[in-house]
Amino acid sequence: MSDASARTGSQPWLLSFPSIALFLGLLVVPLALTAILSFNVFDSMAGTQDEFTADNYIEILTDRYYFELFLRTALMSGGVTLLCILVGVPETIILSRMQPRYQGIFFVMILGPLLISVVVRTLGWSILLGREGLINRALVELGLIQTPLQLMYSMTGVVIALTHVMLPFMVIAVWSTLQKLDGQVADAARSLGAGSFTTFRRVILPQLLPGILSGSIIVFTLSASAFATPALIGGRRVKVVTTSIYDEFLSTMNWPLGAAIAILLLIGIACVVMGSNRIIERKFKQVFS
Template sequence: MAEATSQSNRQHWLLSLPAVVMFLGLLVVPLALTAILSFNAFDSTRGPLDEYTLSNYIEVFTDSYYYDLFARTALMSLGVTAICILVGVPETIILSRMRPAWQGAFFVIILGPLLISVVVRTLGWSILLGREGFINTTLLSIGLSDAPLQLMFSMAGVVIVLTHVMLPFMVISVWSTLQKLDPQIAYAARSLGAGPLTAFRRIVLPQLLPGILSGAIIVFTLSASAFATPALIGGRRVKVVTTAVYDEFLSSLNWPLGATVAVLLLIGIVLVVVGSNRIIERKFKQVFA
């Protein structure tokens, strides 16, 4: 069924032409311009210069400020990913055991926030996390702590809110893998003498692993790319790569340096995605062909 109707040889070009034009003109060209910009020299009084230099890259690679910046971003993303796995996987399994009507309702509740602006969700958290916010007042009033916790403008706060933003992605990813499982396999394990925990650990969990891993990739990359949440919750105190780029572009106005950091962020994320997909493919290809 590969063939379309007769004289169709050029049809697909016409159909894909608008998209190709759009993506070349509005995506490939701007990205290329940004890459070029990252090689431009910069003078604080005269702005970006037309000379080409590696000095921006040298600065990023030698200055420990940028090293800390990327390390902080990676650690933050790893932390969010780990919590999302620890919380999201059990929750997805709990969801899968519910009756369909409940399942549907809770899916809307858990996944619905994906469609609500991240600024709105972050605003809600900033109300909850503030020094006089509801979490601190509650903790103080029930005596769980004697001084307000510093959650706003802290890494802990950023991780909490990012976890909230990213959890739906983990649930979605694990859920799609869970749907492909043959429920009889777990029964088979039970009938062969495995207890419920052993059946889960030895039979179900290994089959969920691809879903967990692909969810982890999504959560990690989206966390490393997140801007509004670290900017609003972390503020100036918790700077990550994205907020640093924003400052270079809109405060320091050092566009070439900002472009360099942005290009490195993009490369880093592409490497993570491509690299982990490789690993997943190599490891699970035979099993889940």
């Protein structure tokens, strides 16, 4: 009996071993090696040394340049997340109220960008955002501006392109939550005299919060770690953490410093996401209780 119990208890571990091994091999081990590399000494003449030091982290944490770099990345990610909420939530609600035959068409149109390489999408935006691009030419011909706007190689252009890239993730997260809502609850609120705005604020929005929060976490994380869009749209004029890591690894060949920046980016994203999640949930509980 004890042997049978032991075999039964070990079965879950045996069945999950392939996924655990894959997780360790593809995520934990590379992160551990990167963390170790971040403590290596770097010499401009001899390259990476086998000695260990914390100077890389001290340099990043004490240099104002890196503080502005991380702040710029956080503001960029926060702006993209806010725009995705403002556009994605109403878009998903409208989509849910469409007739089924139109719902599928528009859903494919919204999620279509996910089927295209992020590099191809970004190159398309670089054509639209150029000084002679479609957006500037349309604004000039409409008389809204006199001279073309500087959208390429600017933070504005990066945020616009990233919002387009990340919007489907917000729509998917909110859509999955929206499908679980009971429409009769909103109807009951209206029958009791609540207006459309009050019904949305007190009944629908609290139920959508899990989807909005999960979508915000996904969008913020992917925006902060995005490389192709900031590199192609922002160029050398808009430096963010990911492009700085790229420069350290491939331009200056200072791998330990680049690894230290990457580890701090990972820690920063984890802290911001967990902290924001707790604060927002606590505030919304106070508002809607």
